[in-house]
Amino acid sequence: MNQRKLYNITAVLVIISTLLAFSSCIKEDLSECPPRSASVKVRFAINTEDDETGLSNAGVIEKATLYIFDRNNRFVAMSSRNDIVVSREYELDIDLAPDIYNFVVWVGEKAPYYTLPAFADFPAVKPGKEESTMNLDIPANRIVDFTLPRLLFSKVDNKEITGDDQIIDFDLIQNTNTLIFTVNGLERTDNTYSFSIADDNGSYDFDNNYASCKAFQYTTGALFPADSDVLDGTMTVLRLGSNRNPRFTLVNKTTGETLYPSYAGQQTDLIQLILKAYEGKTVNFDRRHTFHITLDFDTNMEATVTVDGWNVNDSGNELYPDY
Template identity: 25%
Template sequence: MKRLYNITYSLLAATLLLSTQSCIKEDMSDCPSDIRVYFNYVEGSYASAKEGINPSDVSQINLYVFNADGKFLSEHVDPAPKMSKDYFITVPGLETGSYQFIAWGGLDSELYNLSEPLVPGQTLLSDVQLHLQSIQNDTIKAALAPLFHAAHRKGVIDVKKGISVKDTLNLTQDTYKINVTVDGIKANGDNYLLSVEDNNGRYRFENSIASQTKFNYISPCTEINNGAKLTSSVTVLRLLENRSPILRVFNETKGTIAFEKNLVELLMLINTVGGKIDFSYMHEFDIELIARNGVELSFDVIINGWRVIENGSGLGS
């Protein structure tokens, strides 16, 4: 076995020597090279605050390479990434030029798919989108798997053949979990639903929202504390400032709305009481609605421990 190892090592050394003969002086055209693509993100720290990305939530990474003109060249898939600051995907064999690298994390979920097959040398970056599936009758009841997007801050990475490149894509989480507890309203046999109405079911490859059609993320409420409270959670796609998703607690049995508010405006109220909201790294929010004297549409509101509304009579959208 030792002799075999020595022979193999010698053959490998000889191969490497031959492959580097043309790398002497200025001629680097035949040198081995690769691109190492790393990922930059705020790592999750949920012990003290619900912030950052949990690396274990990134179940699969699809890395797409486009040329400077936006023409698709190749796809590189890691079905089980072990995310860390040292994690990278290698893209070999690119010619000298500028390239656009786009990555999606979580496409192994059946809830997400691309608008069309990507054909090397044909598909344009501007033509392909990511779609949320399973929207029926303007609602989606399925629990969304975590979705991530990554791109380079400058848009392109410059490559020179024969020179290995290490560069970084900024990883963004596109899913947000909204946990709602309603205190002070008893269901008394009625069915309550938590919903978020939005139009963010389609995305261009640079991660901008492409759709206009509204739909509702819906999750049923359950009773806790012997019926003294209602609770529910819903996962939604991108939350951004200056958008208008509507959060509702809905009495399905009676067809009445117990609570309704622009979700983004509601969360941003944390900024007015000494807290901070940043949707680029904050992805989970606990909203507690405390009914005043058991009356619907009149609530105190606490978000992530911050009391943002008191005497909230007449809350509306």
């Protein structure tokens, strides 16, 4: 009997406490109300000046993985969708209490070439944003000889979620670049050729800065067409930047001969080749993502280089477009 009275008293106290809480919320002073969760919609925008990427096409479907960190950059939640169409709005399946949050999103085609953290030990372990990385899946031989699907990144820092329906706009920056190679002046053979870029740009932190990564090579093979003396190749690489120094080579794989560099001391730094071609102009590698690189070999098998129709100028003379 005493035990039953104890249970009844406890139940009454719980009911009274609940009523008091709701009575506080009914008043104009909402400070004692429990925090409401918020419904958040996300919208993606494209940040690029490169028409060749096709990123402005509204029908492109991507996979998006969104990470949410609190005001102290500790992981809170993540959400992934496989039906993202650029420029549309999407509602997250995550409820957020009103507070300040940091958002990071990675967007790309649905292909298994990139690894993102799953945070499987959460919430027992609450990882920080500073220890989170996105990594290219580089084969054991350190050779990437496949076409990378495009990868895009964006973040929104210090976003206040108020409890109302809100739209968070992400300006996506593309992390992949297309290099289109054209070679003139070589004798047409049945040999196999290889364009290569040596770099160490396979990992990024959640601010999209370069993270630690062992050096590796992007490569793409090429053969002469039966009816042409022009050798072509196309390669997709990750982020380029003015402070980087990826190294470019062209090799006849059948004979083992290095064709580019074509003489001792010739520039192989891809970034320097681009910057020298665009000398006096600004190249924004976060907004420009396709580069046409042409090698013209003379009778002495020495190559001159043009980038997007502009000669790479080693002499200091004024540049001119090579159209």
